[in-house]
Amino acid sequence: MDTTFVDREQPRLLQELSEFLAIPSVSTLPAHSGDCRRAAEWLRTELTRLGCPVVTLIEGDGHPVVWAEGPAVPGRPTLLVYGHYDVQPPDPLEEWDTPPFEPTVRDGRLYARGAADDKGQVFCLLKAYEAVLDSDGRPPLNLRFIFEGEEECGGRVISDLLRAEPERTRADAALVCDMSYYAPEWPAVYTGLRGLCYAEISVRTLQRDLHSGTYGGVAPNAIETLVRILAGLKDEDGEIQMPKFYKSVEPPSKRELKTWRKLPFDKERFLHEEVTSRALTGMKDYSIFERTWALPTLEIHGIRGGFTGDGAKTVIPAQATAKVSLRLVPGQRYEKVGRQLERAVAELTPKWADAKVTLLHGGDPVVVDVDHPAFGVLDQAFESVVGRKAVQVRAGGSIPIIPELGLAGAPVILTGIGLPDDGLHSPNEKLDLAQLWTGIQIFGRFFELFAEQAMAKDGGTGADESVAEAEAVEMA
Numbered sequence: 001m002d003t004t005f006v007d008r009e010q011p012r013l014l015q016e017l018s019e020f021l022a023i024p025s026v027s028t029l030p031a032h033s034g035d036c037r038r039a040a041e042w043l044r045t046e047l048t049r050l051g052c053p054v055v056t057l058i059e060g061d062g063h064p065v066v067w068a069e070g071p072a073v074p075g076r077p078t079l080l081v082y083g084h085y086d087v088q089p090p091d092p093l094e095e096w097d098t099p100p101f102e103p104t105v106r107d108g109r110l111y112a113r114g115a116a117d118d119k120g121q122v123f124c125l126l127k128a129y130e131a132v133l134d135s136d137g138r139p140p141l142n143l144r145f146i147f148e149g150e151e152e153c154g155g156r157v158i159s160d161l162l163r164a165e166p167e168r169t170r171a172d173a174a175l176v177c178d179m180s181y182y183a184p185e186w187p188a189v190y191t192g193l194r195g196l197c198y199a200e201i202s203v204r205t206l207q208r209d210l211h212s213g214t215y216g217g218v219a220p221n222a223i224e225t226l227v228r229i230l231a232g233l234k235d236e237d238g239e240i241q242m243p244k245f246y247k248s249v250e251p252p253s254k255r256e257l258k259t260w261r262k263l264p265f266d267k268e269r270f271l272h273e274e275v276t277s278r279a280l281t282g283m284k285d286y287s288i289f290e291r292t293w294a295l296p297t298l299e300i301h302g303i304r305g306g307f308t309g310d311g312a313k314t315v316i317p318a319q320a321t322a323k324v325s326l327r328l329v330p331g332q333r334y335e336k337v338g339r340q341l342e343r344a345v346a347e348l349t350p351k352w353a354d355a356k357v358t359l360l361h362g363g364d365p366v367v368v369d370v371d372h373p374a375f376g377v378l379d380q381a382f383e384s385v386v387g388r389k390a391v392q393v394r395a396g397g398s399i400p401i402i403p404e405l406g407l408a409g410a411p412v413i414l415t416g417i418g419l420p421d422d423g424l425h426s427p428n429e430k431l432d433l434a435q436l437w438t439g440i441q442i443f444g445r446f447f448e449l450f451a452e453q454a455m456a457k458d459g460g461t462g463a464d465e466s467v468a469e470a471e472a473v474e475m476a
């Protein structure tokens, strides 16, 4: 691959990415559904411009999935590339130094909602493809692109699609570029992701709000009841108090624990600059890596109810709702955890209250076996550009679609070009431009090396066994 592409094209690339980031594709807010479609259309235009003969928006009950196929390159392997074009809501807006949908460069960093999660990374993959086309004149392998618009809101369009049409995932590998380096100059590949079980807990204690003078002292308060239930779900040491909750949790392997112990880690910096608190919480018998990657969590995201306006109103609220989620680890299943949560809430609910648990969305945890040769190719690509192989880590976050991407048996490569301080889901999200420029070279190299490796494996005949053969069988 010609490495001058990035140097030559930087101003144009920055312009294009800024255009993509300026579209406020906030998937969870209905007011932005038109913007989500615009972002999907932006990708359609881009993929068409890159010469993909098949580019479609696949509709469902939500935001469309963008599906594209590169030109067929017979005898070459097939790579499925996943990303998402939707973003998290940008609020609190006042905490942004520059507006979230007016991409701005400061000190070599591009600030915008979605800069790292995940539009900047989707863009990086598209430009890696363009760079390879630019230098070789033709694609080295068969590429399939699948970009969804509901990763951040738990929509079902992509998983419904892949469950109905699993043949779309038939590839020699799936590349998911929605992650970050372990640390600057430390590229990473992920051996596991936590799952998620997201729910609302609603409590009603009265038929209507009451005067706290007249009835205070006898009438049950819905917010108080709710917070007691919530407090009962987790103890002060961070241990979740749901019956049988930890029973199925599988601990990390010895190999993983050994790798994690050797990772460079500055606890003080982590505490003060990343967590930005005075102390860490959680289960202190476990390392920070175990607590953030290999143990389940329960977090309260928001509580609604009563009076929260300016000034004072003396009310005993009749009703209150909390949004909570649990991060899940290998061995756990979100549907089962949802039932455990329902049971735990029922047991904690006093007789004067009705409590209801509504499961909003979820996904199972993911374990990735990184022994497949495709991971060696990724290492080579990183080594050739950054000078270091990918370190094997896990992530505490969740990408619900991962199990479906591997439906046809392709190894799922979880990696990315972000940095830990990118501020995903936070104000002032950014992408270091140096990461983008090297990322374009890394993935361009990866596309080339992946094709070469498959050909070498087939003794230079160029025959790609898995996908090509499977397709021949299907046609016969």
Ligand SMILES: [Zn+2]
Residues within 6 Å of the ligand: 084, 117, 118, 151, 178
């Ligand atoms: Zn993401």
